[in-house]
Amino acid sequence: MNIDQLEHLIEVANTGSLTKAAENLHVSLSAISQSISKLERELGIQLFIRNRNGASPTFEGKRIIEKASEAMVKVNELKEEANRYSETLSGELKIGIIPSPTNFLIDIVSEFKSDYPAVKIEIYEKGPMEILDDIHHHRLDMGLILTSQSLLEDDHSLRSETLLEGKMVAGVHKHSSLAKLKMISPEDLISNTLVLYNDDYIKKFTEDILSGFGEIDIMFTSNNLDAIKRAVQKGLAVTIGLDYSFNSHQPFQNGDIVSVPISGIRDERVYFTLVRKEGRIPTLTVKEFMKRIKRKF
Template identity: 60%
Template sequence: MNIEQLEHVAEAAKAGSLTKAADHLHVSLSAISQSISKLEKELGVQLFIRNRQGTALTAEGIRIMEKAEKVLTAIGELKEEANRCSDTLTGDLKIGMIPGPINLLIDMVSAYKTDYPNVKVEIYEMGPVKIAEGILNNDLDIGLVLTSHSFAVQNHELIAEKILEGKMVAGVHKQSPLAKLDRISPEQLFKETLVLYNDDYIKKFAYDTLSPYGPIDVLFTTNNTEAIKRAVQSGVAVTLGMDYSFRSRSPYPNETVIPIEIDGADKEALHLALIRRKDKVPSLKVKEFMRRIHRELR
């Protein structure tokens, strides 16, 4: 048994196909097939069921894969510890993030890259469901999502750590008559056309807050934050989002979209939370990034 065999098994289990696993690992199909067959022979158990639909772990394979993942994680930590001894970390750091918080992390990510230039940081803006799926599939290391008492992370395989408390606000153009208000009531907000980010919590908040007054006028829902920003800047719509999503950073202090507090929006505590796999020990590069998030945002 060797590390390469464990990596082949892990990739085949993740990809659900030996062909895809071979492509991802940049090896030949015969090489990965022989590697897995040799490991199965050595262990005396069949790890995979192979058919036209692809490759799936057997019951024995699932149990062995759980152990193999822990071994591969430990090997990765060992390599990173060796790197840290030489004052460097390497590898990829993949983060899933709902739109908004990234403007709070730009300086922190920049400082992290300065300290660890050999770590490739990749940030993906997406909805909370996709973030959770990415973490469970090991496509993402950590994620940043919204949680509340009524909208908590439900998956028992994930752990959530509260980072930053916030509240929902309305985003309006600075020339809008609404911009003169300190607060806006749900009844006033109901009269406006909305553009919404395609996020479960935001859509739930809009429905729970405004639907008592009648059908909600939504111009469109999208994952494109620039499209939302343009719609608000043109004056055709109002958007909803977390208050910290609208904080300006130098050198861009003159934002044209400004936040207005919504009556009743602070009844339920809403948090930005960091989520990760419960059964996976974070690597050193992930731990360092998490430490900085806790330090900067709390």
């Protein structure tokens, strides 16, 4: 019995499939199958029932999987203890983040690298769905995305921690007639040209609230916040985004663009969230970096 076998055992249990476990761990299906079979022969019991639908643990297998998970916790604690004695952190740290808040990571990364120069940090700007897929397949250690609580609750294989919460609003120029309204209706929005930040959640939200009122006029979508700001400032368009973006993030802080609540939408909070794989025990490096992110909020 070895650590690889325990990791294989736990991943098959989490995914319910030898094929998915092999994909997530970047090994061949044959390697996973042989690993589990060898472990079953060594222990003298059947761990999984294999069929067309995947692999489900036997009664005995469930108890062994629980013990394997406990053992892997201890293995990671041992590795962390060794890191403490060496008084440094090392290895790789791969982070996925939606483009808008990337700048806030720079200070955290700079301070972290100053304290732990042996850690190699890679940051990937991607859409939220791509980030979640990469987390599922162990290509990222963590992700920072904009989403709703209901979407996160649908995926039990993820662990999430909320960093900021808010609601979707319209961003208009302060001299626009729309700025005088207490609430902007979908009818008000559909009669205006929109510029949108290139984020999957924002685009889906806009489609959901406006599609029943006519054709949506979108001038452009972009990851360039300055371009979005200029279009709104010149009275060419209205934008839609999270309320805290207009109050706390450049380039909206100077007050030229104000946020107005949108009427007729359900009051679902939107979250800027730190996500990682459920059941995957974070390394000391990951834990320390997450701690620093949470301190910023």
